[in-house]
Amino acid sequence: MADALISFHDAALGYDGVSVLEGLTLDIHRGDFLALVGANGCGKSTILKSIAGILEPLRGRIRRGTGERPVRFGYVPQRETIEMVFPLTVFEVALMGTYGRVKPGWPITHADRELVRACLADVGLDDLQRKPFPALSGGQRQRVLIARALAAEPDILLLDEPLSGIDLGAAQTIMELIARLHRDHGLTTVMVSHHLKALREREVVREVVWVHEGKLLRGPAATMLAPDMVFRMMDAEIG
């Protein structure tokens, strides 16, 4: 469709010239909340990175935006990918979100700093701004990364396994936060997760895409996360 924010046209995705997924066609529209689910290693994160422009398609085409201006991404990577040797503060990590909007060599403005403070307050961490990022719990770090993504003032929020490796209580808090951001800001959201229960419990997840044997199977969340569907997909994976 012409007005899609992101469009995959017969795209082949992979690494070092070797494709993992072939012939993908996928449209994401403004206001969508899409969950990408599937077995480990099926290519969910690969699709998310391709949406963000981190990976370009090996073949086919991915169109990002409608041509007026480039799409702004709020990318939340898997938490363990930015385990820091260096103790950056929570504020410094969140501030990185603004770097995409500020020209090289130009200073960060007072307004940008205020925005970052507001984003940290939005995720409930405004009192931890000066703390070292590595000293936070898994759930807190995830919220900082979400605040960083929000500071980019994104058109689309991309979350890669935001619930992995954190306890149940923190996972619920994060899922509530993501749902609230989508509801309050109308933020287009694409989320990779294998926590099917958490997705099922949130009505905000409108559509689910199963990544299965190199193909995409898309449908309403209620249908795609129904027990018989999940059983069918998992059964096929286990063989």
Added chain:
Amino acid sequence: MLEILNPNFLLRNALYGGLIIGIVAPLVGVYLLARRMVFLGVALPQVSTAGIAAAFIWHAFFHGHPDRDINDFAIALVGSSLLTFGVIVMLALLERRKRGILEGRVAMLYAVAGAATILLVASDRITEIGILGLLKGEIIAIPDIELLILFLGYGAILILLTVFHKELVLVTVDRDMAISLGKRVVVWDLLLFGVIGVTISLGVLVVGPLVMFGFLIVPPMIAGRLVVGMRSVSIVAALVGTGIALVGFDLAYRLDWPTGPTDVALAGVILAVVTTGQALKSLASRVVA
């Protein structure tokens, strides 16, 4: 201390050179630490030294100058900068393609560069040129022109690090996010590698590999134990580097020790004291709790 700060002090250029390196090298070292490239901080000065030794040998054999002069300095600087920059880019490319183990490559590089330096230094001509003192870290005689080049080169690096702080931090900490924000990461990576390459090449040429490694890595490690945040760590690391350069020079002058090893030993002592102090503090707080 007052004597070495006197503008007419005979070895003032050596002090000024140490201070310039003490301020700027830790700022570059912060990026090496943040990017988990500490081993490179050891290997690259060695690579740079091999480049310098090769350049001096080349010049001595083919141009026949018995003494070091400004042409030697320029040739050595260009040669070692190109070699250092080339090695960083090659390692970064191999790392991105996930070929082999980075630590293994860096270790091999260190060994080969060290061996090449020793073989080159074994030449009769190299002793005439006088870079043995450089390899030992004896920062005594820095000619005015070399000091000026160091000042201008490190000044440019300081400006680049300040102006492009946010871009360099972003590609260092989270490359994927940088791409998603539309940053040209290859350009910023190359700028960072260029800064690292020139810093090391220029520094090694003036103070030798040992001192260069000491100033690159140890002050940021000390600062990282004292403060939190990239900007705070950078500022404290530069202050620590300056302090080490000043106090180390004073100690070396009083005790008639070689300046470079004195600086590095002093940095090591400070790091040990800070680490021990933190361990004791942590132990005390656990006992109280």
